[in-house]
Amino acid sequence: MARSALTREEVLATAAALVRQHGPQTLTMRKLAAGLGTAVTSIYWHVGNRECLLDALVERTVQEMGTLRPTGRAPAARIVSVARGLRRELRARPHLIAMVHERGLTERMFLPAQQALVHEVHAAGLRGARAAAAVRSVQFHTVGFLLVERNRERSPVQSPAEGDLWSESTAGGDPALARALARPADPDRLFATSVRALVDGLLAGSSQERRSPGQGPGVTAE
Known part of the structure; x- marks a missing residue:
């Protein structure tokens, strides 16, 4: 059964963890959905297609690198x-x-x-x-x-x-x-x-x- 209270940040955090471990070439929407315990359609609703997801991950990484103090x-x-x-x-x-x-x-x-x-x-x-x-x-x-x-x-x-x-x-x-x-x-x-x-x-x-x-x-x- 698909979960309900999924957020965009959860999607990006899980996708980033998968990329960190295995590289972007292994990141698929199905694998991401499995990791989140949700349906692929739910991921599309939050981040769009795979290219949109990768773009969002890049933007998230740029922002994270701006937190050095x-x-x-x-x-x-x-x-x-x-x-x-x-x-x-x-x-x-x-x-x-x-x-x-x-x-x-x-x-x-x-x-x-x-x-x-x-x-x-x-x-x-x-x-x-x-x-x-x-x-x-x-x-x-x-x-x-x-x-x-x-x-x-x-x-x-x-x-x-x-x-x-x-x-x-x-x-x-x-x-x-x-x-x-x-x-x-x-x-x-x-x-x-x-x-x-x-x-x-x-x-x-x-x-x-x-x-x-x-x-x-x-x-x-x-």
Whole structure:
């Protein structure tokens, strides 16, 4: 028996969950109806046909990506928090992000994160071209890191493995370095370290930093 109190948001939330798990190519109206415990005609009434449904999912994803909120007290920590939040949200919905990209809405999707970064680089004392370069550097670093990360996750088993390639000789006589590089990378820690180093470099000499010499703002854990 078909359920009665179905809402548009329930339809979109269930469809988004199916796309997240299996990709848009597997999303059918029948499968969605089964997941909701309703009739296909009820879904059509709420969201239209499949193309309308996909368009609505894309719009919903764009709106969700606009909810990033910086955390931390100092501009550097807040910039890092935006980058970490952006990476987290992109990782959480790769299939939906791909759909956004295919429909030419990527720049619009990134706008709220860019605006958050603009606010923080202004608070740090950057203006004009230097502020723009900082915003784009953080965005490009975050997206580029994620692409490399996803590629490594999807790559076939490597032979020799990374750990097999590092020794004292290949590490320039640095055994501690060899041991560290032989261990699997920790993407979360590596991202936090790299984006913080990037932000510190971008803000070096800013008016905010000159007001507080020697006091590098800390990064709060997520």
